[in-house]
Amino acid sequence: MKVSIVVVSVLLASAGAASAQMPHMGGDMKHVMVHRMMDDVMVMVDTMVPTPDLQNYGEMYMGNAAVLNDTWYNAQYGWMKDGTWTPPTGAFVWIEQTSATPGLMAYKGGRMNNMGSHTFEPIFGTDGSSPRIMWDGMMLHNWYAVSAPGGTYEATYKVYFGDASGTPLDGYGSGEATLTWNAVPAPGAAMTLALGGLCACRRRRS
Template identity: 35%
Template structure:
């Protein structure tokens, strides 16, 4: 009887949900033609996504707890990418909201300058949905430069980079006004809406990219 009770107790324990993308995938198409990087949204109407509440995650995903998060944006090769041997495709922020954090798709490592990480991130050529998170309600944007670089992540001479801007909305309830009448983003409280059910992440290998060094 004691054994049966123990088994029932374990079975009744709620399973922790994995974080979901937050909605349909919004692919950031990357192509390289005549030594120039071109970037575009597969679905232009999805250049802005809505962040969902993160709570109850365990392990590496716990970095999303207490934040609004989203992973709909996914880097995707738009055809075969041909670059010089030993080079790679890299991403770095040009300008963006100081309240956005970015974590790697598999492992939730801070990237792109988050928590003191390398401000330059190497894309490996597969479909990659990194995690974006913030504790500040409102509208957030970040503009990235994508370039072909050497093994050290330095832009190759003669290659032209591309740019793309990602936008996020994270609730807008109860804005707090500062003494000058502007919105005090630091005092804008978080809501407590539950996170949606988990959804799958996808990864698709694309030929043509040569791996260089691993960046985090």
């Protein structure tokens, strides 16, 4: 686990140097493990990694990643297949957002060691997109963003087997998971507040 994280940061650093600044995952990968148990789907969030922070780095991103400009964002959560299993014959795995804190936006990510797999298209209801995505079972780190930090955010997901249009398969169960984030004020905002305080003091003295 540690080794792969080191490799990822090296890749991101070299890519950033070559082109524009790449967005940051925000911390260690926090995996959402999806397992098929007979006719059921089980979903478990890795509890070892602390609750991710949505952060604003004050950076501008190029291309599709520009959707993260001026946002507080994070991509630590990664959907991951637990063990080797396949969906029922002819069926697909669907991840559906059933509820989320208002203001939480989501964009399609990909594998952390391949930024080219990240399309940044709006998903999970963002900008009128579908509440569900079909998942191919590859590690998937989506990007979550808010346009103003407002404390704690949550999103709840149902993972199930469905047909090509997302209709759940009869006779199969579904799994559920809730992801949470804390939105922290930008370092720049704290600095502005400090400077504001300083100015107030000066004004009082004069």
